[in-house]
Amino acid sequence: MKVIFMGTPEFSVGTLEALIExxxxxxxxxxxxxxxxxRGGKMQYTPVKEAALKHGIPVFQPKKVREPxxxxxxxxxxADIIVVIAFGQILPKEILEMTPYGCVNVxxxxxxxxxxxxxxxxxxxxxxxxxxxxxxxxxxxLDTGDMLLKxxxxxxxxxxxxxxxxxxxxxxAELCVRTLKGLEEKTVVPEPQxxxxxxxxxxxxxxxxxxxxSRDAESIERLVRGLNPWPSAYTNWDGKVMKIxxxxxxxxxxxxxxxxxxxxxxxxxxxxxxxxxxxLKVLALQIPGKKRMEADAFLRGYEIAPGTVxx
Numbered sequence: 371m372k373v374i375f376m377g378t379p380e381f382s383v384g385t386l387e388a389l390i391e392x393x394x395x396x397x398x399x400x401x402x403x404x405x406x407x408x409r410g411g412k413m414q415y416t417p418v419k420e421a422a423l424k425h426g427i428p429v430f431q432p433k434k435v436r437e438p439x440x441x442x443x444x445x446x447x448x449a450d451i452i453v454v455i456a457f458g459q460i461l462p463k464e465i466l467e468m469t470p471y472g473c474v475n476v477x478x479x480x481x482x483x484x485x486x487x488x489x490x491x492x493x494x495x496x497x498x499x500x501x502x503x504x505x506x507x508x509x510x511x512l513d514t515g516d517m518l519l520k521x522x523x524x525x526x527x528x529x530x531x532x533x534x535x536x537x538x539x540x541x542x543a544e545l546c547v548r549t550l551k552g553l554e555e556k557t558v559v560p561e562p563q564x565x566x567x568x569x570x571x572x573x574x575x576x577x578x579x580x581x582x583x584s585r586d587a588e589s590i591e592r593l594v595r596g597l598n599p600w601p602s603a604y605t606n607w608d609g610k611v612m613k614i615x616x617x618x619x620x621x622x623x624x625x626x627x628x629x630x631x632x633x634x635x636x637x638x639x640x641x642x643x644x645x646x647x648x649x650l651k652v653l654a655l656q657i658p659g660k661k662r663m664e665a666d667a668f669l670r671g672y673e674i675a676p677g678t679v680x681x
Contacts, residue, residue: 374400379673386418399427401431453476455475474505479493479504485514485570488570490531490535583631605631613657618653620642621644641665652665
C-alpha cells in the first residue's frame with residue numbers, strides 16, 4: 371500500500387520501520403514540529419522525523435493539521451491509507467475520509483479499555499494483569515472507532531510504564547502490518563467498541579507522582595512502577611524531593627499505627643515506610659544532584675532513621 375504515516379514519539383518508530391520492512395511505500399511522514407531542548411534551546415527532531423529522514427522519506431510538520439492548506443498538502447500524495455500512532459493532534463473529517471482505506475490507528479490498550487493519552491501507564495497504575503494493542507478504524511471521536519485487530523500482553527509483576535511501553539511498541543508494529551494485510555485481503559471485520567469499562571486514560575503530569583502515603587502500599591507500589599521512567603513518583607525528605615524508582619509492598623502490617631509516611635525500619639537493602647494500609651519498602655531512589663541509586667548505596671552515604679516522616 372501507499373501509506374501516509376502520522377506519529378511523533380519513540381513509540382511510533384517501530385511501526386514505521388515495520389511498514390517499510392513489509393514492503394509498503396511510506397510516501398510521507400507527518401509529525402509534530404521540532405521543539406527546543408536543553409539550556410541552549412537547540413531544536414530537536416522528533417523520533418519519527420529522525421527515522422523517516424534515515425529512510426529518505428519526506429517529512430511534514432504542521433502546527434495544526436486541520437488547517438485547509440495542510441489537508442491539501444496531504445491530498446497530493448494520493449495515498450491508499452493513513453496510519454496514525456501517537457501523532458498528538460486530532461484529525462478532521464477531511465483527513466479521516468481522505469484515502470480509500472481511511473485512517474487506521476494503533477492504540478496501546480485493549481479497546482474499549484483505556485481510551486486516551488496515557489493507556490500504558492494507567493494500565494500499570496490500576497493493576498491490570500493484561501494489556502495489549504488494538505488497531506482501530508478512526509472516526510471523529512476520541513479512540514471510539516471500530517476495532518480491527520487486537521493482541522494481548524500479560525504484565526509482569528514488576529512491570530513498569532517503561533517496560534510495558536517497549537513491549538506494546540513491538541506488538542503494535544507487528545499488529546499494524548497484519549492489519550494492513552487483512553484490509554487488503556478483506557479478511558478483517560470491523561467491530562464496534564461499545565462503552566469503555568475504564569476511566570479515560572488522561573495525560574500524565576508531574577503532580578500525579580506526588581505520593582500520598584495515606585493510600586495503601588500496593589497502590590503506591592503500582593504508582594511507582596507506572597510512572598517509571600516519567601514523570602516518576604516522588605516524596606519529600608529532609609527538605610528535598612526524593613524520587614522513588616523501585617519499591618515493594620510488603621505483606622505485613624505496620625506495627626506502629628502512626629502517621630502514614632513514617633519510616634518504621636531501616637534494613638540493609640532498603641527502608642520501610644508505613645502507609646495507610648501496609649508497608650512499602652523503598653529499594654531504589656534518587657535525590658537532587660545525584661543519579662538513581664539502590665537504597666543500600668543511599669543508606670551508606672545518608673542517614674534516614676526510623677521515625678523520619680516523608681511528606
